[in-house]
Amino acid sequence: MSNSEIIPTRQRIINAAVELFAAQGVTETTTKAVAKSAQVNEVTLFRHFGNKHGLLLAVISESPVFQDLSEYLKNQATQTTSVYQALKNYCEDRLQALERSPDLVRSVVGEAGSYPLENRQALGRSLKEANHYVAEFLATVMEREQLHAHLPPQKLASLLNIMLLGYAVIEFTSEFHEFWHGKDEFLEDLVTLFLMGATNSTSLVTSSELVAVEKVIDLPFVTVQLILQRAKKSGLRDYALIYILFGAGLSTAEITNLKRNHQICDSNLHLLQIVKGNTRQVPVNQWIMGKRYGSYTNNPLTKYLKSRKDEHSALILNNDGVPVSEVDIQEYWQKLTEELSTPEGEQPAIEQAQHTWCVEMLMKGMNLEDMSLITGWDLSKLQPYSRRAKEKSALEQAIKLDNKS
Template identity: 50%
Template sequence: MQVSLAFIATSIFADLQNLYLMPSPRNLNRQKIIQAAIELFANQGVSETTTKQIAELAQVNEVTLFRQFGNKHGLLLAVIEDAEVFAQLGQSLSTELPPASNLAEMLRTYANTCLQALEQTPAVIRSLVGESGQYSTENRQGLGRSFDRANRRVAKYLKTNIGESQSDLQLPIEQLTSLLHTLLFGYATIELTSEFHGLWRDRTDFLDRVVKLFVAGAMAVNSQHSTVTNPTDTPAIQLDLPASIVHQILQQAKKHSLQTYALAYVLFGTGLSVSEIIALTRSNHVSSNDLQLLQITRGAIRQVPVNQWILGKRYGSYLKNPLTQWLRSRKDSNLALFINSDDTALTAGDLHQLWQQSTHEIIAPTGAPPTIAQAQVTWCVEMIMRGLSIEAMQVLTGWETSQLEPYVHRAKELTVLAQAFNVDRH
């Protein structure tokens, strides 16, 4: 994952005294060496700094440095990992930035704060860019882990402050954050290493372009589906999936994780939309010996049964099925029905990512990978084929008759095809 190398500059080399607690006597030499290395790395670069210089500034024997860290690259790795400066940076940014009312405002405020930090340490950034290729594999892996920690911290902040807007994103917040950091680092590299360019007028012009690009690209598809003519999040008309592909998706989801399996089961067993699924809480799930249902609290308020049978195959009982098994495995306290690895509620982007993992290398009859919308269509057509009237489907889906008519037609089409196959067998 690429995150701005300026994170190193702004977190390792600025206000370092605030990043360390008072060391214990046992770790005093270690902390003195790390802080001396930080100071010298900032002033003269990693390559030009020797272990002897570090030891002298730390007022320890050079042998002590070698015992603690092995060599200069081991010390650099300790600076990166032991100080936890990347996580500290993400935390400090999230405490300094105010909440935003929308994604565009959030991106602009955060990006501007990052660029201001980048511009405070231009010499360090130039040094790190020029020297990064000389780092050992272990150092680069350490940088990668630290980048990832910082990115996740900032992504968590964005999730908290964007709130409901997450459901409109076409990319997971983590990916959106890493792409943003990559652009910001590119900006800083060009601004701080070149005397003239015509790529943008100034920082404001650059930020205008970045925010416009991200908002348009990240939210364009879902915004088309959120118009007044489609208030219930009904998918565009698509072909349903054949039973063989549905069961293949469920089996692939089962191999991935308990939660992924439960999500696929809910998609094909309830016909819920993405926004309805991510809004579910544990209290919305009801299960007993003779029923299992979900209480929908977003959009059309209703109760929807979770089917045991999906296209001719039974997936457990009302009390023991992929969804109940996932819930029983939970050790967290989050109220959301589905969660991320960091115990936060699942977003629309996260759900799409899990769907892609469940449908990896699977191709629908249309010649394209199956979509989440097709799961909803497949459930709807199956319910009608199993005898539910259009009035009953209105109750289960919250849709109007005109929205259900294409699926009624598709169910009739499949029924006619089945009858034609039976005639041919005789």
């Protein structure tokens, strides 16, 4: 049985039109050529679509970009747990649909200025219908998350779709533009910008958090190594404590709440279970800034725990044999970093250990969504860390290129 007998006539005509529009452009494609490719006569094409304008409308409206959009968005609105994830899923899905037909996108958009009015109206109707569905979707998820928008859902939908289409056009029509390192970075930036700019950002991140993350100052390799070396000489407890700060990126408050049974380790992983605040599991890295500190089962933390003879449940104890406090941790850090200086000319602050860990994880390839799960931070709080990681990666790349010349 031939393909022409399996595929309905209408669909064969649309498939043929898609191929020809992509290959030679909408303007240069004739209905006669489409009918020939679809193995039908031209009269049959006219009976189904009226003319080439009607055929173009069918191609656009039944393309993967618009097809079943209403049902897809309804599912997204009810199945995802956060407005960020719902938006990112939608944006990613639409870009993937556009990527399936890059030649068609170039043809339809590139030639739109020369189309007759009826053709442009066909394109406009499809975009308007898509905006309507997206507006309903945005209204649903924003109401559920109790976000207050500065603009009505219809305008938000239009802005979002225009940015997606603009990105696709740039990607399909230019090379080496270097606006983004890839689609994932664009999507993260787009959704974060959209949420913070279009909605009441206090629902997503507090003003104090915004102020705090403006100053992301990670520590250089030499300083980190010196602190770890001093901690090792100071004793097993201090070494374990500094190892957690640089290897797991925990805050002092999180460390004080850790118990022995919050540790999970075997030959394949080493995790710490955070049970207060943002409950989650955090990996304890074997590698810190390119240097390995033992293994998952034999490292500064496991050695410290094995050395203890007490039965106390706390993971870290202070000099008096009771659970370490935030004040204790600050005092130990101050002693271990005395006379050390950051590039800014100041003694390293304990918060910089967490900054350093976060930047390093992003440089290793961790995306912002996964980092949000591990840190418990909002994506907007992670943005400055992402920028700092990109800055360091760019510097490393520049140095590598210079060494090759």
